[in-house]
Structure formats: structure tokens, C-alpha cells
Amino acid sequence: MTSSNAVVDVHGLEKTYGKANERQYQALKGLNFQVASGEFVGIMGASGSGKTTLLNMLSTLDVPTKGDVMVNGHDVTKMRGNQLADFRAQEVGFIFQDFNLLESLTAEENIGLPLALKGTSSKIMDQAIHEVANTLSISDLLQKYPSELSGGQKQRVAAARAIVHHPSILMGDEPTGALDSTSARELLDLLTTINQEQHMSVLLVTHDPFSASFCQRILFIKDGLIGSEIRRGDQDRSAFYQQILNELGTFNE
Amino acid sequence: MLGKLALAGIKNRRRDYLVLLAGLTMSAAIFYMFANLATNKAFVKANGVVGQSMLIFGFGAVLLVLITIVYIMYANSFLLSMRQHDYGLFMMLGAKKRRIGQLVFLETLILGTVATAIGIVLGLLMSRFLVGFLLNALGLHLAHLVSFYLPAVVATAVLYVGLFIAASLFNLVKLTRTTVLKLLHADEEANQPQIKPIRQMIAGIVGLLLLAAGYWALASIKLLQIAAIPFAIVTITLGTYLLFRATLLTIIRWLRQTKWAKTHLNGFLMGQLNFRVYNYTRMLTIVSLLFAMALGAITVGSGYHRQLPLLANNFGSYTVAIHNKTAKEQQLIGKLDVATQATYTQKRQGKTVFYNAAEFKQQPYEFNEGTMTPKYEKKTAAEMKPTDLNSLDFISMAVMGQNNFYTPKMLKAAKFARQPGKTVSVTTIRVKDIEKDRPTLKKLNQIELARFPHASELTVGNYQSYELMLAFFGGLEFMGYFLGIAFLAMLASCLMFKILSGAPGDKRRYRMLYKVGVRHSLMRNGIAKEIGILFMIPGIMGVIDVLFGLQMFKPLMPKPMSPYLGIGGTFAIFIGLYAIYYLVTLALYWQIVLPQAPATADHK
Numbered sequence: 001m002t003s004s005n006a007v008v009d010v011h012g013l014e015k016t017y018g019k020a021n022e023r024q025y026q027a028l029k030g031l032n033f034q035v036a037s038g039e040f041v042g043i044m045g046a047s048g049s050g051k052t053t054l055l056n057m058l059s060t061l062d063v064p065t066k067g068d069v070m071v072n073g074h075d076v077t078k079m080r081g082n083q084l085a086d087f088r089a090q091e092v093g094f095i096f097q098d099f100n101l102l103e104s105l106t107a108e109e110n111i112g113l114p115l116a117l118k119g120t121s122s123k124i125m126d127q128a129i130h131e132v133a134n135t136l137s138i139s140d141l142l143q144k145y146p147s148e149l150s151g152g153q154k155q156r157v158a159a160a161r162a163i164v165h166h167p168s169i170l171m172g173d174e175p176t177g178a179l180d181s182t183s184a185r186e187l188l189d190l191l192t193t194i195n196q197e198q199h200m201s202v203l204l205v206t207h208d209p210f211s212a213s214f215c216q217r218i219l220f221i222k223d224g225l226i227g228s229e230i231r232r233g234d235q236d237r238s239a240f241y242q243q244i245l246n247e248l249g250t251f252n253e
Numbered sequence: 254m255l256g257k258l259a260l261a262g263i264k265n266r267r268r269d270y271l272v273l274l275a276g277l278t279m280s281a282a283i284f285y286m287f288a289n290l291a292t293n294k295a296f297v298k299a300n301g302v303v304g305q306s307m308l309i310f311g312f313g314a315v316l317l318v319l320i321t322i323v324y325i326m327y328a329n330s331f332l333l334s335m336r337q338h339d340y341g342l343f344m345m346l347g348a349k350k351r352r353i354g355q356l357v358f359l360e361t362l363i364l365g366t367v368a369t370a371i372g373i374v375l376g377l378l379m380s381r382f383l384v385g386f387l388l389n390a391l392g393l394h395l396a397h398l399v400s401f402y403l404p405a406v407v408a409t410a411v412l413y414v415g416l417f418i419a420a421s422l423f424n425l426v427k428l429t430r431t432t433v434l435k436l437l438h439a440d441e442e443a444n445q446p447q448i449k450p451i452r453q454m455i456a457g458i459v460g461l462l463l464l465a466a467g468y469w470a471l472a473s474i475k476l477l478q479i480a481a482i483p484f485a486i487v488t489i490t491l492g493t494y495l496l497f498r499a500t501l502l503t504i505i506r507w508l509r510q511t512k513w514a515k516t517h518l519n520g521f522l523m524g525q526l527n528f529r530v531y532n533y534t535r536m537l538t539i540v541s542l543l544f545a546m547a548l549g550a551i552t553v554g555s556g557y558h559r560q561l562p563l564l565a566n567n568f569g570s571y572t573v574a575i576h577n578k579t580a581k582e583q584q585l586i587g588k589l590d591v592a593t594q595a596t597y598t599q600k601r602q603g604k605t606v607f608y609n610a611a612e613f614k615q616q617p618y619e620f621n622e623g624t625m626t627p628k629y630e631k632k633t634a635a636e637m638k639p640t641d642l643n644s645l646d647f648i649s650m651a652v653m654g655q656n657n658f659y660t661p662k663m664l665k666a667a668k669f670a671r672q673p674g675k676t677v678s679v680t681t682i683r684v685k686d687i688e689k690d691r692p693t694l695k696k697l698n699q700i701e702l703a704r705f706p707h708a709s710e711l712t713v714g715n716y717q718s719y720e721l722m723l724a725f726f727g728g729l730e731f732m733g734y735f736l737g738i739a740f741l742a743m744l745a746s747c748l749m750f751k752i753l754s755g756a757p758g759d760k761r762r763y764r765m766l767y768k769v770g771v772r773h774s775l776m777r778n779g780i781a782k783e784i785g786i787l788f789m790i791p792g793i794m795g796v797i798d799v800l801f802g803l804q805m806f807k808p809l810m811p812k813p814m815s816p817y818l819g820i821g822g823t824f825a826i827f828i829g830l831y832a833i834y835y836l837v838t839l840a841l842y843w844q845i846v847l848p849q850a851p852a853t854a855d856h857k
Contacts, residue, residue, distance in 0.1 A: 061768060082772050089770025100765045104524035112515060117771060122515040161769075 006070070007169050007201045008035035008058065013067035015053050027053040029224035030067070035169070038199040040192070042215035044207060044248070049221045051205045055173050058203070059092055060084045072168035089117045093162030093170040093200075097177035099154045101146040107157045108133075108142040114165040132160045136190060152183025159187065163194060169201045170194065176211050188214045209248060213241035220247065263360075269335055272753065272841060273328060274368055276746050280324055281372020281413050283739045286380050287317050288405035290735065316546070320743045322416060323539055325365075327747055329420040331754035332361065333427065338757075340428055350429045357428050358421040365417025373409055377401055383738075388731070453499045460495030463488045472804035481805070486542075493794055494538040501530045501790070518771065518779040525762075525783055529755065530790075536751045537791050540744050544795025547740030548827050549802050554733020555823045556806070556816055562687045563818075565719035569646035570621040570629065571681035572690075573697055573714040576705055578680050585700075588693045592683045593619050593629075599651055602674030606651040606659035610634035611666035619683065620644065629683075634663045649713045650679045652705070687719050741827070745834035748791070752784055752838055756845040767848040780842055788835045796824070 013031040018024040027050045035041045045051045056062035057069055060076045069076045072091050079087055093114075094100070101110050108129055115125045133139045136156045146154055155175060162170055172191070176184035192214055195202045204215060212218050214237065220227045230247055232240045263270055291314045340353055380400040467489035474481045508514055509523045530537070571593075575582055586594075595616040600607040610633075617631035620641060632641065641647065642661050651659040664672060684690045694716045763776055803816035 059768075082774070085767075085770050085772040085775075087770065088768070089772075092770070094768060096768075100768060102521060102524065102762055102765060104528050104762070105521060106524075109509075109520045109524060112520065113769060116515050116517055116520055117769075117775070119516060122512040125515055 005037045006034040007037045007039075007072050008033075008203065009068075009070040010034070010058070011068045011070075013054070013057060013069060014065045015050075015057065015062070016065045027224055028057070028064075031221075031224075031226055033219055033226060035201055035203055037201055038195070040195045040202045040204070040214070040216045042204045042206060042212040042218040043221060044209075044212050044218055044244075045221035046207065050224045051207070051221055052173065054221065055171060055203075055205050059094065059171055060088055089114055090165065091168050093165070093167040095155065095158050095162050095170070095172040095175040097174040099146070099151075099158045099178070101154055101158055101161075103146045105145075106142065107138065107144055107146070107149070107160075110146070110157055111142075111160045111164050113161060118165060128164050129160075132164045135194070136160050150183070151179050152186060155179060155183065155187050156190065159190060159194075163198070163200065166198075167200075169203060172202070172204045172206075174206055174208075174211075175204070176206070176208065184211070209241060209244045212244050213237050218244065218247075266335060269845070270364075273332060273750075274364065274371075276750060277325075277328055277365065277368035278372040278375055279742060280321060280328075280746060281369045281409060282376035282379055283742050284317060284321055284412070285373050285376025285405055285409040286383070287314065287735070287739055288408045289376070289380050289400070289402050290732075292404045292408055293399070293402050317739065317743070318412065320539075320543060320740070320747070321412065323536075324743060324747050324750070325413075325416045325420055327536070327750040327754065329361065329424065331750045332364070333424055334754045334757050336360070337428070337431075354425045354429050357424045361421040361424050362417055365420065366414060369410060369413040369417070372413070373406055376409070384735075453503060456495045457499030460492045460497075460499060463492030464496065465492075467492060468801035468804075471802050472807075474805045475808055485802075489798060490538060490542060493541055493798075494534060497530075497534050497537055497790070497794075501534070502527065505530065518766075518775050521766070522779050522783055525759075526786060529783075529787070533751065533787065536747065537787070537794075540748050541791035541794035541798065543740050543744030543747070544791050544831075545798030545802060547737045547744060548795055548799045548824070549737075550733045550740060551737030551827055552733075552799060552803065552820050552823045553806050553816060554730045554735075554737060556818065556820070557730040557733065559819050560815075561722050562719060565687060565715045565722060566627050567621070567623065568715050568718040569649070570619050570627075570683065571646060571714050572684045572687060572716045573682050573694060573701070574650050575680045575682070575697065575701060576677055578678070579700070582697060582700055585693055585697050586680070586682060589682065589690050590685045592685045594680065594682045595619070596678055596680045597650075598669075599677045599679055600669070600672050600674035601651060601659055601677060602672070604653070604660055605662050607662050607664050607669060607672050607674065608634070609666055609669040610663050611669075613637075613663070618647070619681075621646070637663070646714075650681070651677075652713065681714075683715075687716060737827075741830055741834075744791075745831060748788065749834060749838045749841075752787060753841060753845070756842055759842075759846045760848075763846050764848050773847070776847060777843060780846065781839055784839050784842060785835065788831070788838075792828070792831060 010031055010033050013028055014026070015028040016024050016026045031054065043051055043054065053062070057064050058071065058076075060079065064077055067077070071087075074087060074091065076084075076087060088094075101107075102113075105113070111129050111132065112125050115128060120128070129142070130139065133142055136159060138153065138156050138160060141149060141153055141157065146157070149157065155178075159175075170191070175191075176187055179187060188211060191202055191204070194200050202215075204211065206212055215232065217229065217231050219229050228247065230243060235243070336357070340357065343353055343356075344350065377400055384400070467485040467487075470477055470481045470485040470488065477484065505523055505527050509520070509527070514520045514523050575586070578586070595618065597612050597616070597618075598609055613632075613634040617633045618637070619629050619631050622628045622630045642663070648658040648661055651661070653659050684694070687694065698716060698720075763780075766776060803820075806816040
């Protein structure tokens with residue numbers, strides 16, 4: 001089943017590590033799910049459940065053993081070499097737990113990198129950088145180097161880099177993992193704003209119920225399969241948070 | 254247990270260790286080859302140009318020791334950069350610092366000793382082949398040259414093992430003084446140097462002045478004598494350092510502001526260079542000096558090689574003079590590439606040799622009228638002046654004994670026929686290229702000397718002058734090539750290690766770029782540019798140093814030789830060798846740094 005407005009469509013996704021003649025480990029055992037355009041989806045699961053493997057498949061950093069992954073209409077499993085790199089550069093925005101900022105570049109240069117790779121003119125680039133810096137209120141940090149920034153500031157710069165080129169989906173891999181609670185909340189608020197105002201789809205991988213409570217829909221992975229799914233619907237965030245905790249309680253048994 | 258872990262760590266990084274071991278081995282081998290020549294007093298005495306050769310070799314040895322120290326420092330930092338994360342991990346797991354210290358100490362020392370041992374053996378083999386090859390190619394014979402020389406083995410072993418003990422101690426102190434956290438995250442820091450414009454400007458100007466002073470000293474070696482060299486080394490080193498420090502960063506900062514820096518990976522490239530160049534200033538300075546010395550040495554060496562025939566050609570007008578040529582000699586002459594050839598009849602009586610003017614009308618005698626470069630002019634008997642008759646190569650056609658010649662006299666044909674005396678025919682031959690015809694000329698000369706023995710200090714013809722000069726300048730020439738190759742090998746390895754020691758840190762950066770979606774080709778190009786620039790900076794500075802430094806050899810290369818003559822070819826070859834080092838470094842860097850794309854083969 002493929003709906004026309006799905007930005008991510010995963011079908012029968014399997015991933016087995018280890019060569020045929022070695023001991024093999026099946027991390028993903030046939031996943032099926034979709035993310036609709038403009039949706040804010042969370043993926044939760046304990047360590048070793050296959051969250052990160054899934055994200056690596058979606059972002060083309062790793063190759064599935066079996067199954068299809070469609071992102072914004074592109075079948076990423078069929079891509080090779082430069083296509084993969086270009087796909088990551090243009091279609092996906094990434095936020096990592098450890099920021100992944102280049103410490104030899106200023107915040108501004110870090111944010112501009114995806115545009116530079118596209119060959120955007122410097123005038124348009126400056127404009128885009130300042131726009132996104134305004135949105136994330138980091139305009140006064142642009143000339144600083146990552147080593148001069150706090151964790152929260154670094155992650156906001158990373159977020160700016162992830163969305164400056166308007167990718168079709170923003171993926172986060174435990175983006176609040178290295179942040180204090182205030183910075184974490186600020187970042188999640190920002191992601192919500194980006195999702196709602198720019199209608200950018202967001203896929204958040206986390207094991208933290210608080211982070212997950214900002215999502216509209218949560219998929220729970222267990223042992224390489226999707227175990228259950230809950231939706232926030234009309235509830236407020238704290239009620240949803242409670243629901244997640246309950247779900248986790250039953251899910252982990 | 255810890256020992257096992259350390260071994261496992263080394264196994265996992267086999268390739269990096271091989272690079273390190275190969276580099277250290279090469280360095281030890283080169284040092285041995287040099288020590289083999291420099292410590293062999295019999296060799297140096299037998300082949301040096303007067304007393305200066307001992308000094309030159311001594312100077313070379315000091316330089317090589319300095320380079321070796323720097324080299325081992327960089328190699329050691331490369332080793333440390335590979336290992337600190339592992340050691341940090343061991344400490345985090347509860348290993349005692351003392352134990353780690355022992356491990357570091359042993360690891361460095363074992364690696365160093367193994368490299369030294371292999372290096373000496375390799376040096377022995379290289380001495381045998383390279384020296385043989387060089388001597389063959391240059392057509393030299395050097396006395397007392399052996400490939401195994403015990404004092405050289407001892408000198409190499411003592412220096413290297415000593416340096417490695419020092420390096421081990423350094424590693425021990427460094428690792429035990431750094432905190433575990435710092436070790437674990439050592440490669441994640443990048444300091445951003447501050448720029449103070451006025452200070453930069455002053456530094457730049459002082460640097461230029463020092464450079465100018467150094468170049469002036471080299472050009473005025475006649476005035477300053479041997480003091481010019483240490484003076485120039487100090488001023489040029491300081492000058493280069495200050496100039497690099499002042500200008501490189503400013504240029505990079507300026508480039509970073511341009512639109513160019515905002516396309517593709519250029520910005521990243523500039524960012525990398527920005528924090529790298531500053532840390533590398535010292536290394537780039539040293540490398541630029543080494544580059545200059547290596548290139549200078551080879552240029553001077555090849556200069557002698559290229560220009561000796563030139564100088565020899567200037568001595569007289571003919572290459573060889575053959576008396577009463579035999580059939581065998583005629584056959585040999587047939588093999589020569591002859592420019593001009595003439596045969597005259599002599600009649601020798603008392604202290605006079607008589608020539609037939611009619612023969613000179615038929616075959617005018619060719620004089621060399623040039624002072625700087627040969628300028629040939631043919632003259633008949635009527636055109637000859639008394640001074641022409643007394644010119645050295647004319648009277649050399651009839652040698653009487655030690656420093657003694659028959660006095661030439663020109664007679665008309667009829668009078669010559671009536672003149673009594675011993676009749677000898679003399680054939681003068683000028684070849685186009687002495688070097689090319691050297692084997693044939695050698696045979697001719699041997700036959701001639703056997704038939705007409707004359708005083709050893711006498712030369713007849715340019716061929717003999719050439720052989721004489723070759724013996725005289727041969728030592729210098731050989732040393733030029735040898736030092737040049739040794740310096741080049743060392744300097745390029747220094748640069749290689751310094752650059753490679755930055756690779757583990759870069760690995761992370763390129764991994765990030767990979768995740769962000771940078772094409773592989775773009776990353777490859779970026780690395781090629783970055784390392785290319787790091788190689789080019791000392792290269793350009795080194796070439797400038799050499800162009801000025803060659804002034805120093807003007808007194809040693811009398812006219813018509815010039816240290817600048819035909820240096821283009823030598824430069825091209827040298828830069829070619831340097832480029833090979835660049836490509837090797839680049840290939841290694843790519844191997845270490847570029848992220849592997851996930852295997853796609855197993856996807857169905």
C-alpha cells in the first residue's frame with residue numbers, strides 16, 4: 001500500500017548483519033510503516049531494538065538486506081554512489097546526538113555547508129542562513145566556532161544546518177541525548193515549530209518518553225519489528241506523555 | 254593481559270603501523286648510508302676537494318642528525334595520535350598509569366629498535382646499489398668506498414636507539430600527565446588562532462628583512478667566508494617562519510571571506526587549512542629549508558656533471574691528438590662523432606718541430622678563440638700570428654718531455670720537403686660530445702699514452718683535461734646527488750608524517766561530511782587540494798631559497814660554468830620526485846580518512 005502523500009514509505013524492511021558463512025544477527029525483521037507529509041513521528045524502543053539501524057537505512061548510511069525504502073518518491077535502496085550522497089545532501093536533514101558540527105568551521109559556515117554543496121549562489125546562501133538563524137534565534141552566534149558554543153547552542157546550529165536547504169524530511173537520532181533539560185525542551189519546541197510552520201516532516205528516534213511526547217504519532221519497535229503504535233490525537237502533551245509511559249510499561253513486559 | 258590488548262590494538266591498525274615502520278626504516282637506512290660516507294675518513298680524504306670536504310660532510314652530518322630528530326618527533330606524534338585513544342580506554346577500564354607507562358615505553362622502543370635494525374640492513378643494501386648506480390651513472394670512480402663500515406653501523410644504531418629512548422620517555426611523561434578524559438577526546442579539539450593585524454604586519458616585515466639578509470649572506474660568501482652559512486641558516490629559518498606565520502593565515506582568512514569559499518567544499522578546505530597551517534608553521538619552515546638544501550645539493554651536483562664537458566671544451570681546440578695513428582686507432586676514430594678532424598706532418602729536429610704551410614692551406618688549423626664559451630676559428634698558415642703558433646694546444650701537438658715542447662715553425666712546401674728530421678704525423682680530432690664518446694676516447698688515450706709516454710701532469714687535448722677535472726670535482730658532484738636524495742627522502746617523510754598524524758582527527762570530520770551527503774569525489778578532491786597546498790607552501794619557498802642560495806656556489810663554479818646553467822631540468826626531476834611523495838601521502842590519507850560506503854552487494 002502506497003499513499004501518494006507519504007514522505008517515507010517502508011515496506012518489508014529487513015537487515016541482517018554478518019556474512020552468510022558467519023554467525024548472523026537479524027536487526028530488522030520486516031518493518032512496514034509510513035510517514036505522511038508534514039507529520040511528526042517518533043520511533044521508540046529499548047537499546048538494541050533496531051532504532052538506529054532503521055534510521056541508518058532511511059538515511060542511506062546503510063543498505064537493507066531486503067525490502068523497500070521510499071523517501072519522497074525516491075527508492076533509496078536502488079541508489080548508488082553519488083546518488084546516495086546527493087540524496088542525503090538534498091532530501092534529508094539530520095540532527096545527531098553528538099551534533100556532528102565541523103569544529104574547523106564557524107557556525108555560519110557549518111550551516112551553509114548543505115547549500116554550498118548544492119552550488120547555491122553566495123547571495124542566496126547568506127539570505128537562507130540568516131533566515132534560519134532568525135528562526136532558531138542563533139543570529140548572534142553565527143561567527144563563533146563550535147568550541148565556543150554550549151551544547152544547546154551547538155544543537156541549534158546543527159538543527160539550522162539540517163533545515164537550511166529545505167529537505168523533505170528532518171531526521172533526529174536522539175537529538176536531545178546530550179542536552180540538559182532546558183536545552184532539550186527548547187530544541188523540541190523548535191522542532192515542533194519547524195514542523196508546524198514550515199510543514200516539514202520530522203522523524204525522531206529516541207528512547208526518552210519526554211522527547212517522544214512532542215510527536216503526533218509514535219511507533220514502538222521491539223526485536224526488529226513494530227510492536228505497537230499510539231497517536232496523540234487531541235490530548236495535550238502531558239496526557240500524551242502519560243500514555244507513552246503506560247505504553248512503555250506494558251510494551252516492555 | 255594489558256600487553257595482549259595492546260598487541261590487539263596494533264594488529265587492528267596494521268596498515269598505519271606499517272607506514273610508520275616503513276618510514277622509520279627508510280630514515281635509518283638513509284642515515285646509515287650517509288654515516289657510511291661521512292665517518293669513513295679514508296674515503297673522504299681520498300676523494301674530497303682539498304680540506305673542505307671534511308667540513309662539508311661534518312656539516313651534512315649535523316644537519317642530518319637535526320632532521321632525524323625532527324623526523325622522529327613527528328613520527329612519534331603520529332604514533333601517539335594513533336594510540337592515545339586506546340590508552341585512554343585502558344585507563345578508564347582501570348589500568349594503572351604505571352602499567353600504561355610501561356606499555357607505551359616498550360611499544361615505542363620496540364618499534365624503534367626494529368625499525369633501526371631493518372634500516373641498517375636496508376642501508377647496507379642501498380649503499381651497495383645506489384652508490385654503485387650513482388657512480389656508474391656519473392662515470393666516477395671513488396676510492397675506499399665500501400658498503401659495510403662498522404663505525405657507521407654503530408653511529409646509526411646509537412643515534413636511533415638513543416632517540417627512541419628519548420621518544421619513549423617523552424610519550425611516557427605525556428601520557429601519564431594527561432587526564433583520561435583528555436586522552437579519550439584528544440582529537441576532538443581544534444583551537445582557533447587569534448590574529449593581531451599590527452603584530453602580523455611587523456612579523457611579516459621582519460621576516461622579509463631576515464630573508465633578505467640571509468640571501469645577501471649567501472651571495473657574499475666570498476666576503477663572509479664560511480660564516481655565511483650558519484648566518485644564512487639562522488636568518489632564513491627565522492625569516493621563513495615569521496613570513497609564514499604572518500602571511501599564510503591572513504591569506505586564508507581573506508580567502509574565506511570570498512564567494513569562492515562558499516561553493517562546494519572550499520569553505521571546509523579553508524577551515525581545515527586555517528587551523529592546520531598555524532600548527533604546521535614550524536614544520537613547514539623546516540621542510541622548506543630541507544627542500545632548499547636537497548634541491549640545492551642536487552642542482553649543484555648535476556651542475557658540475559653537466560658543465561664539466563663545457564669547461565673542458567674551453568681548454569683547447571681539439572679533444573685528442575693522435576700521433577702516427579695505427580689501424581686500431583683508425584678503427585676507434587671511426588666510432589667517434591667527429592666535429593672536425595685534420596692530419597698534419599711534423600718534422601722534429603733538435604728543439605724545433607717543422608710544419609708544412611701547404612698542409613695548413615688545405616686543412617686550416619682550428620683555433621679556439623672563445624674565452625667563456627668555445628668559439629672556433631680556422632686559420633691557414635698565412636693567417637696565423639706568432640702568438641697563435643705559441644698557443645698551448647698548438648705546441649701540445651709535439652711534446653718533448655716534462656713541461657717541455659718543441660718550438661713550432663712553419664715552412665713553405667719546398668723548404669719543408671728539404672728539411673731533415675724525424676717525421677711524425679699528427680691527427681687532431683674534435684668530437685661533438687666528450688661525454689658520449691668517453692669510452693672510445695679512453696681507449697684511444699690509453700693506446701696513445703702507451704706508445705708515447707709523457708709527463709703525467711701534462712694534458713694533451715680536452716679529453717685529458719676533462720678526466721682531470723672529473724677526478725677533482727667528482728667528490729663534490731657525488732656528494733651533491735647523494736645529499737640531495739637523502740634530504741629529499743627525509744623531508745618528504747617528515748611532511749608525510751606530520752600530515753598523516755592529522756589523519757585520525759580528520760577521519761571523524763570526513764565521516765561527518767559523508768553523513769551530511771558530500772559526494773565521495775568531492776571529498777577526494779578536497780583532501781587532494783588540502784595536502785597539495787601543504788606540500789606546495791614549502792616547495793615554493795624552497796625553490797626561492799635555492800634560486801638565491803645558488804649564489805653561494807659562484808666562486809666554486811668558475812666561468813664558463815654557472816650554478817644557474819640548465820637548472821630547469823634538475824628542478825623538473827626534483828619536483829617530479831617530490832610529487833611522487835605527495836601522491837603517496839595522498840593515497841595513504843585517502844585510505845585512512847575516507848569513509849567506506851556501505852556494501853551494496855548483499856542487497857536483493
